[in-house]
Amino acid sequence: MNDAAVLEVGRDALIVIIKIAGPVMLTGLAVGLTIALFQALTTIQEITLTFVPKILVIFVALILFLPFMISTVVEFSHGLFDRIAVLG
Helix, strand or coil: CCHHHHHHHHHHHHHHHHHHHHHHHHHHHHHHHHHHHHHHHHCCCCCHHHHHHHHHHHHHHHHHHHHHHHHHHHHHHHHHHHHHHHHC
């Protein structure tokens, strides 16, 4: 395995990580910004107001995006196993 192949596998792994984590992280970011804006406008400084909705929305996002996440990891794994088979 040469340097280019190792870099390609690393690049593909980073892309898969971004694809998997991106939707859930962006959902959490959107909810966090919305709640922060609401708190700033109403001057409500309740600690649980920031965590509970964010946890619930992230949990729902995980349930919704789980099939996409699994298929992405399975595709990457099949490609990686095919590369390993070619080497051996």
